[in-house]
Amino acid sequence: MESLFGTEPLEDFKSVSQDMFNHLYGNTENITAINSTITAATQELKQLIIQCNFDLDQVAAVIKTKSWDKNKIQHFLTLLQAKRTDLLYSLLTHSNSSHGESLSNFNWVLKLVLGSSELKSLKYPLVQLMLHTDTPQGNKRQRMYELNKEALAKFITVLENVELK
Structure with missing residues (x-):
């Protein structure tokens, strides 16, 4: 991090x-000044964290x-403190996704489907499940599933029977 300071x-x-x-553990598309200084400092900071x-x-x-400029150290430590929560979340997500695709967030919606025809009326619940995942390459994916009552029961059974390593 000598070059950064x-x-x-x-x-x-x-x-x-x-x-x-x-952008420590995220994508680097929006960095205003991508250069070797940021790349090197990012890698050194990651190593220091490890x-x-x-x-x-x-x-x-x-x-x-370190014997760096005190104003720079103070600013750096202020940033570290301000970004602490986001940084810890990014570390956790990065660590989990490095072993395979990992769940980063989810959302669900309960729907009631109503319909009718001359033969019968339809009335059954659906759960719409949206999973947000991170891949080992740092890509984010969103997957959506619609489950009826039976499929949801099977899904819950599968989750309950997963063995943790």
Whole structure:
């Protein structure tokens, strides 16, 4: 992270470090200044987080011991604290998705389907399940399933019988 903390002037350092935190474990499409400084600093920060066993307080302690510009260190630690929740969520999602596609969010809607014909009236419930997943490559997917009562019961049974490693 020497190259990051060597960025001059202070405003450029703030901009680059903000971009780095915003895209540490996400895609890098919107980074305003993609360059080797951000790439190298991102990799070094990831390694530091791993070396500190994902303890962000320990990461902050290590950074405080460096002989870099105190204003830059203070700004960096302020960003680290401000992005703490998002960073921990990104770490967890990245770690889980590195082992295969993982669920990042879900939503469900209960629907009641009504219909009629000359022969009979239809009235049955459906559950619409939307799963948001992350792939090992960092892509996000959305999958939608509609389940009737029997399919939902089978789905719940399968989930209850999953063996955890």
